[in-house]
Amino acid sequence: MSVFSERLKDCRKRCGFTQRELANKLGVASSAVGMYEQGRREPDSTMLLKICAVLNTTTDYLLGLEPIHTLDVSGL
Numbered sequence: 746m747s748v749f750s751e752r753l754k755d756c757r758k759r760c761g762f763t764q765r766e767l768a769n770k771l772g773v774a775s776s777a778v779g780m781y782e783q784g785r786r787e788p789d790s791t792m793l794l795k796i797c798a799v800l801n802t803t804t805d806y807l808l809g810l811e812p813i814h815t816l817d818v819s820g821l
Contacts, residue, residue, distance in 0.1 A: 748809035750784040
């Protein structure tokens with residue numbers, strides 16, 4: 746499993762989304778989210794930005810460039 750796959754799954758769970766709920770918010774099939782989390786597929790740059798917006802995180806964190814996830818819940 747890649748850093749991206751692990752962190753995506755962790756962020757999704759922290760936000761309380763199922764794979765299907767995240768997929769609906771992203772406008773993709775739930776199987777796409779499943780493949781991202783299994784490391785069988787990677788999102789393109791546009792989808793990566795959508796994922797970050799929905800999960801309130803950064804590309805640097807999801808890609809393993811930042812060691813700590815800082816979830817901003819002040820706007821929730």
